[in-house]
Amino acid sequence: MDIARVDQIIDKYEAEPSSLIQVLLEIQAENNWLPAEALERISEKLQVPLARIQHIATFYKAFSLVPKGRHRIHICMGTACHVRGATRILDTVQELTGIQPGETDLELKFSLETVNCLGCCALGPVMEVDGETHGKMTTAGIEDVLKSYE
Amino acid sequence: MRLQIDGQEVAAQQGMTVLEAARRAGIEIPTLCHHEELEPYGGCRLCIVEIEDRGRTKMVVSCVYLAADGLVVRTRSEKIDRIRRTILELLMAHAPDAFELQKLAEEYGAQRDRFEKEPMFCIHCGLCVRYCAEVKQKFAVGFIDRGIRKEISFIPEIAARECEQCKACFPLCPTSYLQAAYVLTRSLAPRAGEAG
Amino acid sequence: MPLINSPAELEAFRKKILAGRDPDKPCITLCSGSACHASGSRSVAAAIAAELDRQGLREQVDIRLTGCHGFCEQGPIIVIYPEKICYFQIKPDDVPEIVERTVREKEVIDRLLCTDPEINEKVIHESDIPFYKYQERLVFGSNGSIDPKSIDDYLAIGGYAALAKSLFEMNAEQVLAEVKKSNLRGRGGGGFPAGIKWEGSRNAPDETKYVIVNADEGDPGAYMDRSLLEGNPHAILEGLTIGAYAIGAHEGYIYVRQEYPLAVENVTLAIARAEEYGLLGENILGSGFDFRVIVHRGAGAFVCGESTALMTALEGRVGEPRPKYIRSNIRGLWNRPSVLNNVETWANVPLIINKGADWFTQYGTETSKGTKIFSLVGKINNTGLVEVPMGTPLRDIIDKIGGGIPGGRKFKAVQTGGPSGGCIPEEMLDLPVGFDELTQAGSMMGSGGMIVMDENTCMVDVARYFIEFLTDESCGKCVPCREGLRQMLKILTRITRGEGREGDIELLETLSETAREASLCALGKSAPNPFLSTLRYFREEYEAHIRDKRCPALSCKALISFYIHPDKCRACMICARKCPAGAIDGGKNKIHIIDQDKCTRCGTCYEVCPPRFGAVTRLSGEPVPAPVPEDARVIRKKKKKNE
Numbered sequence: 001m002d003i004a005r006v007d008q009i010i011d012k013y014e015a016e017p018s019s020l021i022q023v024l025l026e027i028q029a030e031n032n033w034l035p036a037e038a039l040e041r042i043s044e045k046l047q048v049p050l051a052r053i054q055h056i057a058t059f060y061k062a063f064s065l066v067p068k069g070r071h072r073i074h075i076c077m078g079t080a081c082h083v084r085g086a087t088r089i090l091d092t093v094q095e096l097t098g099i100q101p102g103e104t105d106l107e108l109k110f111s112l113e114t115v116n117c118l119g120c121c122a123l124g125p126v127m128e129v130d131g132e133t134h135g136k137m138t139t140a141g142i143e144d145v146l147k148s149y150e
Numbered sequence: 151m152r153l154q155i156d157g158q159e160v161a162a163q164q165g166m167t168v169l170e171a172a173r174r175a176g177i178e179i180p181t182l183c184h185h186e187e188l189e190p191y192g193g194c195r196l197c198i199v200e201i202e203d204r205g206r207t208k209m210v211v212s213c214v215y216l217a218a219d220g221l222v223v224r225t226r227s228e229k230i231d232r233i234r235r236t237i238l239e240l241l242m243a244h245a246p247d248a249f250e251l252q253k254l255a256e257e258y259g260a261q262r263d264r265f266e267k268e269p270m271f272c273i274h275c276g277l278c279v280r281y282c283a284e285v286k287q288k289f290a291v292g293f294i295d296r297g298i299r300k301e302i303s304f305i306p307e308i309a310a311r312e313c314e315q316c317k318a319c320f321p322l323c324p325t326s327y328l329q330a331a332y333v334l335t336r337s338l339a340p341r342a343g344e345a346g
Numbered sequence: 347m348p349l350i351n352s353p354a355e356l357e358a359f360r361k362k363i364l365a366g367r368d369p370d371k372p373c374i375t376l377c378s379g380s381a382c383h384a385s386g387s388r389s390v391a392a393a394i395a396a397e398l399d400r401q402g403l404r405e406q407v408d409i410r411l412t413g414c415h416g417f418c419e420q421g422p423i424i425v426i427y428p429e430k431i432c433y434f435q436i437k438p439d440d441v442p443e444i445v446e447r448t449v450r451e452k453e454v455i456d457r458l459l460c461t462d463p464e465i466n467e468k469v470i471h472e473s474d475i476p477f478y479k480y481q482e483r484l485v486f487g488s489n490g491s492i493d494p495k496s497i498d499d500y501l502a503i504g505g506y507a508a509l510a511k512s513l514f515e516m517n518a519e520q521v522l523a524e525v526k527k528s529n530l531r532g533r534g535g536g537g538f539p540a541g542i543k544w545e546g547s548r549n550a551p552d553e554t555k556y557v558i559v560n561a562d563e564g565d566p567g568a569y570m571d572r573s574l575l576e577g578n579p580h581a582i583l584e585g586l587t588i589g590a591y592a593i594g595a596h597e598g599y600i601y602v603r604q605e606y607p608l609a610v611e612n613v614t615l616a617i618a619r620a621e622e623y624g625l626l627g628e629n630i631l632g633s634g635f636d637f638r639v640i641v642h643r644g645a646g647a648f649v650c651g652e653s654t655a656l657m658t659a660l661e662g663r664v665g666e667p668r669p670k671y672i673r674s675n676i677r678g679l680w681n682r683p684s685v686l687n688n689v690e691t692w693a694n695v696p697l698i699i700n701k702g703a704d705w706f707t708q709y710g711t712e713t714s715k716g717t718k719i720f721s722l723v724g725k726i727n728n729t730g731l732v733e734v735p736m737g738t739p740l741r742d743i744i745d746k747i748g749g750g751i752p753g754g755r756k757f758k759a760v761q762t763g764g765p766s767g768g769c770i771p772e773e774m775l776d777l778p779v780g781f782d783e784l785t786q787a788g789s790m791m792g793s794g795g796m797i798v799m800d801e802n803t804c805m806v807d808v809a810r811y812f813i814e815f816l817t818d819e820s821c822g823k824c825v826p827c828r829e830g831l832r833q834m835l836k837i838l839t840r841i842t843r844g845e846g847r848e849g850d851i852e853l854l855e856t857l858s859e860t861a862r863e864a865s866l867c868a869l870g871k872s873a874p875n876p877f878l879s880t881l882r883y884f885r886e887e888y889e890a891h892i893r894d895k896r897c898p899a900l901s902c903k904a905l906i907s908f909y910i911h912p913d914k915c916r917a918c919m920i921c922a923r924k925c926p927a928g929a930i931d932g933g934k935n936k937i938h939i940i941d942q943d944k945c946t947r948c949g950t951c952y953e954v955c956p957p958r959f960g961a962v963t964r965l966s967g968e969p970v971p972a973p974v975p976e977d978a979r980v981i982r983k984k985k986k987k988n989e
Contacts, residue, residue: 194824
């Protein structure tokens with residue numbers, strides 16, 4: 001990500017230190033991750049110590065300090081989905097992709113995350129890939145869903 | 151103002167915490183994350199005491215709770231001791247041989263092996279992070295992540311610049327984990343002068 | 347120059363909108379909340395637009411994309427005005443018929459209606475459907491009538507009249523008094539009387555004050571606030587402005603989870619519209635009262651739903667809670683007096699001002715007034731968002747509105763209050779729903795999540811699930827929470843793996859006491875609740891896990907075995923093919939056997955065995971029967987009786 005774009009985003013929030021989280025959210029959304037150079041630039045312009053930015057970038061789950069895969073798999077682990085068997089769905093996805101929540105596979109194809117409630121409890125258990133919701137998932141049906149992504 | 155601690159009448163000034171008032175009067179309350187030069191943290195919860203507030207008993211941490219006129223405080227009780235003992239046992243799961251923990255464990259009857267060990271050594275007192283931030287203002291070491299994955303982490307570039315001549319935080323660490331983390335950071339970082 | 351500059355102009359504007367709308371003109375409304383989006387409502391919306399174009403009816407028929415209707419199990423939902431005919435589970439293919447027969451010919455299409463299980467009849471109108479009939483949708487009901495992106499829709503149903511009344515017919519003290527009189531208690535979980543919170547801030551000696559909307563709805567399984575904010579953002583803005591006026595604040599924040607992009611979008615748009623119309627910003631409606639609202643997105647941390655952590659996050663820092671020895675309505679955001687309330691709490695305010703505290707207090711119980719929106723989810727037939735008066739028995743919510751447990755299975759418990767709450771068992775189902783009632787039963791109201799569990803749910807696993815959730819979401823600052831939960835998770839995990847030991851329950855109880863008494867914030871203090879309540883009502887499950895290495899609900903993987911009953915297996919080979927571990931040995935007419943060493947207990951065979959055979963069973967606490975000998979594995983065709 002080029003620094004000019006980072007500067008633009010920072011200036012949009014008038015380099016207010018309290019806007020730190022909003023600035024990081026925008027960079028994360030555009031770039032899909034937070035490169036070290038961006039964090040250093042933000043530290044400089046917002047006058048916030050890098051240690052604090054590092055804490056925020058690791059404390060909040062919206063941020064990633066490493067590049068993500070082409071396809072993001074989100075497994076809902078909310079209580080309603082849990083009660084409908086979400087853990088078995090997660091186990092099967094882990095087996096099929098070879099990665100655990102928070103990880104990305106070596107080909108940068110899939111990134112796996114667990115999320116706590118997508119608000120589609122009527123369709124539980126829910127697996128979301130690239131924002132597309134796959135409801136009423138069964139362990140048997142996962143392989144077909146994943147195969148459909150390049 | 152005057153407050154009552156363990157039956158003893160104690161004088162205090164506006165803005166003092168219960169801990170400060172107690173220490174002034176020579177009454178001992180154990181702490182781990184407290185430091186004279188730093189803002190009260192309220193992380194270890196060891197300094198927990200019972201107070202009477204408008205007829206109700208509450209448990210508060212004395213390092214943060216402000217002394218008030220007429221406040222009644224108890225620094226020891228069965229419940230307080232039990233909670234302090236559990237806190238110590240939880241910390242000894244990470245650093246069973248830390249001197250300060252052992253000393254307090256003896257006083258409160260805490261058992262070294264009550265809980266399953268996870269030898270991470272850091273007890274998250276935060277003294278290193280806070281000292282570097284508040285007193286030295288270098289921010290060379292900070293926390294990362296949250297919950298059970300929270301850790302301290304040095305910023306390699308700042309550590310390379312500042313820490314060798316400073317190390318003011320080293321004596322503060324109750325478990326010596328800090329020194330180990332520093333050594334690891336420096337050994338993984340490129341040498342000063344080399345391209346990063 | 348804003349559009350509206352006085353209450354008189356507001357009413358004139360409102361009349362103009364209504365005059366321009368023909369109540370008899372056909373209108374197709376489509377539920378477009380996030381849950382219905384997931385069920386495909388976007389393609390239905392496209393199909394409606396396309397079909398109306400195709401039939402040349404665009405001018406004659408209105409389309410309105412509304413917020414969540416609440417009956418999420420049956421979405422996407424269409425309501426056709428003016429007859430208010432209600433259709434469910436609509437697919438794009440249904441649209442041409444709907445336009446042709448219902449919109450044009452005013453005919454009702456039976457197969458798209460909801461069947462009333464009570465009288466086994468098709469029901470046409472929303473208000474006659476049992477799911478809706480037993481609700482009192484004072485706050486949520488408006489969702490069905492308005493397009494959240496249209497401020498005119500909100501004005502058409504009487505929006506912003508409460509604001510005008512507050513600014514011009516009442517003074518700030520009177521507004522505060524009315525809210526106090528209503529006994530409105532916080533809908534986010536704490537249940538603290540809003541009026542008293544507001545009063546504290548009003549009386550605090552500080553020029554600068556803030557009002558904050560807590561839209562960081564984090565309880566898994568609860569999505570009421572999302573649907574309110576997405577579907578009726580102006581109601582929250584109006585309530586917030588009235589609150590700001592009452593306490594003397596001129597700046598407000600709406601903290602929304604970034605996981606709710608549609609809510610962020612709709613509320614941001616609503617703010618812009620309200621400012622254009624002079625209903626927000628400087629000199630609102632010409633009253634001289636200034637108030638601006640800023641949207642702040644969360645970044646993925648459940649702990650930021652705690653009020654002091656939320657304020658810390660607003661300040662651009664990590665969401666670490668602060669001690670509440672000095673309450674945040676006195677020293678909160680930037681150390682200024684700050685009133686933080688939940689989305690639903692703010693949404694109740696315009697109603698209270700419009701209709702009065704006396705009207706409001708006729709709903710509910712002695713100590714819990716008004717209504718509450720619950721998200722009824724889990725093992726329940728009618729999943730969705732329901733709004734009922736406080737005091738409604740839990741049983742009515744689950745049976746009458748929820749339609750009972752699917753698959754004819756038995757109710758076991760209902761979990762309320764999210765990770766801070768507890769489980770209510772069957773014998774307590776007559777409990778009227780209310781703040782104090784739920785707390786006394788060992789649970790709490792929380793934000794309104796209501797997760798129904800059946801006989802297949804392991805209560806020890808439920809406790810373990812919530813503790814695991816919290817070990818990740820805890821900020822990690824204080825020892826009782828961070829370390830206490832760490833060890834509680836280890837112990838509970840061991841128990842569900844069949845490695846429980848005598849003394850584990852006592853150890854868990856000790857850790858619970860430490861967390862409750864010594865934690866920094868409410869997250870830690872209430873973390874032991876799911877464990878304590880399941881121990882209180884389902885102690886025998888804990889003991890079975892620890893002593894007998896048995897899971898009574900047949901759920902804990904490490905404690906169950908899957909077994910194919912040789913008498914029931916018809917060798918259809920479905921399970922053998924689907925088994926991801928290749929653990930099933932069998933062939934045509936050969937009884938299938940599961941290799942227990944290879945079995946990963948994923949449960950697929952149990953899922954796919956045809957119900958008419960029902961040959962796969964789960965065993966726990968007993969050894970798996972030895973496999974039938976090879977020669978007994980061949981299925982011979984049954985001979986007819988009289989042969």
